[in-house]
Amino acid sequence: MSAQDSCLSLVKYFLFVFNLFFFVLGSLIFCFGIWILIDKASFVSFVGLSFISLQIWSKALAISGILTMGLALLGCVGALKELRCLLGLYFGMLLLLFATQITLGILISTQRTLLERKVQEMVLETIQNYRANPEETAAEESWDYVQFQLRCCGWNSPQDWLQVLSLKGNESEESRVPCSCYNSSSTNDSATFDKIFFPQLSRLGPLVRPRRNTDFCVIPANSHIYGEGCKRSLQKWLRNNLISIVGICLGVGLLELGFMTLSIFLCRNLDHVYDQISQYR
Numbered sequence: 001m002s003a004q005d006s007c008l009s010l011v012k013y014f015l016f017v018f019n020l021f022f023f024v025l026g027s028l029i030f031c032f033g034i035w036i037l038i039d040k041a042s043f044v045s046f047v048g049l050s051f052i053s054l055q056i057w058s059k060a061l062a063i064s065g066i067l068t069m070g071l072a073l074l075g076c077v078g079a080l081k082e083l084r085c086l087l088g089l090y091f092g093m094l095l096l097l098f099a100t101q102i103t104l105g106i107l108i109s110t111q112r113t114l115l116e117r118k119v120q121e122m123v124l125e126t127i128q129n130y131r132a133n134p135e136e137t138a139a140e141e142s143w144d145y146v147q148f149q150l151r152c153c154g155w156n157s158p159q160d161w162l163q164v165l166s167l168k169g170n171e172s173e174e175s176r177v178p179c180s181c182y183n184s185s186s187t188n189d190s191a192t193f194d195k196i197f198f199p200q201l202s203r204l205g206p207l208v209r210p211r212r213n214t215d216f217c218v219i220p221a222n223s224h225i226y227g228e229g230c231k232r233s234l235q236k237w238l239r240n241n242l243i244s245i246v247g248i249c250l251g252v253g254l255l256e257l258g259f260m261t262l263s264i265f266l267c268r269n270l271d272h273v274y275d276q277i278s279q280y281r
Contacts, residue, residue: 008269012079015262019075022068030065033058056138071097075259079266087267094260098253105249120231123155130178131166144180150237152230153181158221160229167218176218181225 036058071093078086108115126139147153154160154177161167161177219225238245 008266011262011266012082015079015259015266016076018259019072019079021072023072023076026065026068026070026072028065029061029068033061033063033065036061056142075263078263082266082270084267084270087263091260091263091267094256094263098256098260101249101253120155123230124160127155127160128164130161130164144178146230146234147178147180147226150230150233151183151226152228152233153177153226154229155231156229158225158227158229162221175221177221177225179217179219182219183224183226 037055071090074086074090074093077083078090123143126143130140131137158177158181161181162175167176167178
């Protein structure tokens with residue numbers, strides 16, 4: 001076996017093994033998404049939060065898993081069977097994915113102000129329509145999760161919640177905010193924390209009160225809540241994690257470039273293999 005044949009065999013099996021790994025990874029992602037969709041109760045107890053938008057995450061994971069499996073399958077079969085059409089399709093899909101990522105990166109960099117304004121409009125609209133429609137709560141649950149994770153309340157400040165009609169009670173009642181604004185670190189009341197984030201496990205007390213005919217809870221705006229808006233918290237998070245985000249994006253891009261290079265190298269050198277086969281006929 002010549003050095004060129006050895007190199008082609010190495011490239012072929014290298015491409016096959018790595019795509020096989022990504023096929024298994026895509027299968028796990030897909031199964032995880034289906035598990036969330038089918039068995040929501042187990043996932044909620046596993047994660048420990050009762051307001052995650054399960055429908056959005058389950059569909060996103062399932063679609064990502066299917067796309068990953070499909071792309072990896074093309075690479076596996078094309079490399080192992082030395083099928084030029086599949087290798088070309090694999091290269092084309094990777095090129096399309098890479099170009100899409102580059103385009104998104106350029107748009108985010110050049111249209112940052114417009115993007116920030118659109119995000120602000122979406123968030124403020126979500127706050128104003130908070131649980132106005134009990135059948136459509138995905139956006140509200142996602143925003144609750146953001147407030148809990150970033151330890152913030154509202155977009156600009158907690159004042160954003162004070163004019164929301166669904167959180168207003170009688171005229172004699174004080175203004176209220178969602179339970180995701182509750183700052184548990186300011187008190188040692190672990191029981192209250194459990195009542196807020198696990199309302200299905202215990203009866204709620206006077207501080208945490210679910211609204212009638214719904215499954216979400218609110219707390220008085222003058223209680224222990226986060227005082228900072230999520231806009232500033234999000235900006236801090238992006239600054240603190242900028243290196244990690246850029247590193248991950250570069251790593252994914254280099255991985256895609258590597259796979260594209262291997263696939264096009266194998267595809268273009270298959271003529272050498274076919275010529276050798278024809279000589280033995």
